Amino acid sequence: MFISRSHQHFNDELSMVTDDDHEINQAQEHLQQCCQELKNMDTQCRCPALKKMVMQDCGRQGEEAQRMLGKARYIPRMCNIQPTQCSF
DSSP: OHHHHHHHHHTSHHHHTOOOHHHHHHHHHHHHHHHHHHHTSOHHHHHHHHHHIIIIISOOOHHHHHHHHHHHTTHHHHHTOSSSSOOO
């Protein structure tokens, strides 16, 4: 959810400079939920799970999938968990 939402909002340049507190709070909640789910997984399963989520759940392909994978790659760092970056 966090990746999908941030992808939707950050595609639009105007939304990158928005100060809509509701949008920011929602993004933080989604990130916290994502972090909690990742923390509940074995360390070696985190990156494969992120990749699978992007490729399957979002149904994206090609350039769009690559952009979303690029964002997903750094989620462990944002969650302050290991590995700090995924290599996919």
